Amino acid sequence: MRIERATTVFEQLLNLYTREGLTVPLEDFTTEVLAGVLKSDQGMLDDFVHKMLHQDGGHWKVMTQVYYPLEDSLDCFVDMVFHNEDSIAFIENKVDSHLHSRQLERYERVLLLLRDQQSYHHVSLHYCTKRLEQIDDAFEVEFRSFRWHDIYKFFTECKENSLVLAFLQFLERNKLMRAMEFELFEMDGLKGLPKLLHKLDGMLEPVRFEMEKRFGPVKSRDGKQISQITDHGRYAISISPAFGGSYSDLTAGFLFDDEPSLLVQLWSNRRNIHSERFHRIIMENEELFDSIILKEKGWGFRFSLPLTRIFSEMDQYKAILQWMVERLDSIESFMMETEELEWDMEIKRSIIAAQGEGRYLVQLGGGRGQILDLFSGVINPPQNCDSILKMGYWEDCQLTKEEEKEILNTQVRMIKGLLRGTRGQVSRPRN
Known part of the structure; x- marks a missing residue:
């Protein structure tokens, strides 16, 4: 017997949070991991901004879950904020969720305010998703959208970094990347x-x-x-x-x-x-x-x-x-x-034979049988129905549906339990 657990360091960390009773959405966790990986290497962070966000300059910094208050919106938190002395860029990340109403519009308003206040000369807005999405809004600021797969491709150039390799494995296991090129052997598979x-x-x-x-x-x-x-x-x-x-x-x-x-x-x-x-x-x-x-x-x-x-x-x-x-x-x-x-699946049962009154052979849906003894108040675990029939003289049992249902719903004790901690438990057979 083997236990299948999370295999990457980031999955183990996410499971640790969950076991401690903390609810951490996958997209928030992935955002924090991405920021942490980028912060580990200044050159990689600058390269990410150049290639993914198409912004120039160096000495970039990244922050996550940054709060910007607006008069009509008290919950304006930006997933990722990249900035240096001259420029600032926002990224909104989505994994399996969708944009809230006018979410990108609020981020644009913040960027325009920052530009008008001359805090930054260049501002841009970016949207990262798992799947392709059509964004119909027209923006005053520079806007680009891309997918997690594009981020995955960027990091494949840095595989010698062990932290990056763990992040790539995390993206793969959470299906945030897609192999876009066919291999020759796959052509035979398609046929x-x-x-x-x-x-x-x-x-x-x-x-x-x-x-x-x-x-x-x-x-x-x-x-x-x-x-x-x-x-x-x-x-x-x-x-x-x-x-x-x-x-x-x-x-x-x-x-x-x-x-x-x-x-x-x-x-x-x-x-x-x-x-x-x-x-x-x-x-x-x-x-x-x-x-x-x-x-x-x-x-x-x-x-x-x-x-x-x-x-x-x-x-x-x-x-x-x-x-x-x-x-x-x-x-x-x-x-x-x-x-x-409290099972939603039913266990199908029917009484097919009896040994006198009070001792019945119950046949399960798959063909196995159980002996139900109302006098001793027990029901035996399932076994081969033919083997049970050979153990003694059984007679055909003619019962109405109401009589059969009443017998099957009798509270009895199941003996020789399969599971530890359940032996001898009171069981009510389900019809």
């Missing part, structure tokens, strides 16, 4: 892409069926799986929310990491009402999972299997589906022992 996506869709179809048998509808939108390749490095389907009403999901599919793998993952954003409880449970039982993911925005656990392990199988399709089914069964068992997470 096979439609066929590959068709195969992946074909393999995900039975996985979707198995997920819905156990947990209910799989929600997906056209094109969402394609966007997951670029956004999350995976091609998968999911159920969301998984628990706690929001900000959680169960995902199954293919992970395109350093080593392409099969994937089944349960994830919670920090904003989920039960995220801290979920974190405690998975950390106490980390040996049950292939890996635990700890990120700035949340955490989860993952089952994964390198696809190279499937190549030797005579029937790859069957091997993939069997692996997926076994991991979905593990998710089902995890749900049974963590009712305190």
